[in-house]
Amino acid sequence: MHRFTSRVGLCALIVWGAVTACGDSVDQAQPSRGQQEETAPSSGEASPDRAVVWANDYCGAISELVRSVSEMPIIDPSSPRRASETSGELLEVMVGGLDRTLDRLDNLGAPPVAGAERVRRDAVATYTDIREHARAALEELHGAEGAEASRDAVSSVRKPLDDLGGVDLLAGLDTVPALREASKQAPACRMLTDEDPKPRIDSPGS
Numbered sequence: 001m002h003r004f005t006s007r008v009g010l011c012a013l014i015v016w017g018a019v020t021a022c023g024d025s026v027d028q029a030q031p032s033r034g035q036q037e038e039t040a041p042s043s044g045e046a047s048p049d050r051a052v053v054w055a056n057d058y059c060g061a062i063s064e065l066v067r068s069v070s071e072m073p074i075i076d077p078s079s080p081r082r083a084s085e086t087s088g089e090l091l092e093v094m095v096g097g098l099d100r101t102l103d104r105l106d107n108l109g110a111p112p113v114a115g116a117e118r119v120r121r122d123a124v125a126t127y128t129d130i131r132e133h134a135r136a137a138l139e140e141l142h143g144a145e146g147a148e149a150s151r152d153a154v155s156s157v158r159k160p161l162d163d164l165g166g167v168d169l170l171a172g173l174d175t176v177p178a179l180r181e182a183s184k185q186a187p188a189c190r191m192l193t194d195e196d197p198k199p200r201i202d203s204p205g206s
C-alpha cells in the first residue's frame with residue numbers, strides 16, 4: 001500500500017508532545033466532474049494511451065499533495081507560542097497542497113474506462129474531508145484564547161495529520177485493472193512507486 005507515513009506520523013507525535021509539554025502556560029476553471037455521470041466505455045473498449053494519460057494526470061494531482069507534505073514544517077514544541085505558530089504554518093502548507101490536488105482532480109479528463117470516475121470521485125471525497133478537518137483545526141488555532149483552548153487547538157492538529165497519514169495513495173487505481181496497468185506506464189505514477197513500491201514521506205534525519 002502506498003501511504004504517507006514517517007513525516008506525517010512524526011508531526012502527529014510532536015503535536016501530542018507539544019500539547020503535553022505546554023502545560024497551563026500559554027502565550028497569547030472547469031466545472032467539477034463530480035457532477036457528471038460516468039460515461040466511459042467498458043475497460044475493454046478504452047485505448048491504452050487514454051488510460052495512461054488519465055492515470056498520469058491522476059498521479060500528478062496526488063503528487064501535489066506529496067510535495068506539500070515534504071514541505072510541511074515540523075511543529076516546534078519549545079514553547080506554547082512556537083507550538084501554536086508552527087502548527088498553523090503546517091496546516092497552511094497542508095491545506096495548500098490539498099487545494100492543488102483537489103483542483104487537478106476536479107479537472108481530470110473524461111474517464112477512459114468504467115470505474116475511473118468512481119476512483120476520481122472517491123479521491124475527491126477523501127481529500128475534501130481531510131481539508132475540512134485541517135481548515136477547522138486552523139480556525140481553532142487562530143481563535144484560541146486561554147490555556148485550555150490553546151492546548152485543545154494544538155491537539156486538534158493531530159486529526160488531519162492522522163487522516164493524511166492513513167491515505168493509500170494509489171488505492172483507487174489499484175481497484176480498476178486497466179488503470180492499475182496504465183499506472184505502471186504513467187511517469188507521474190512511476191515517480192511515486194519506482195524507488196519504493198510503498199512510497200513514504202521521510203522525516204528529516206531519517
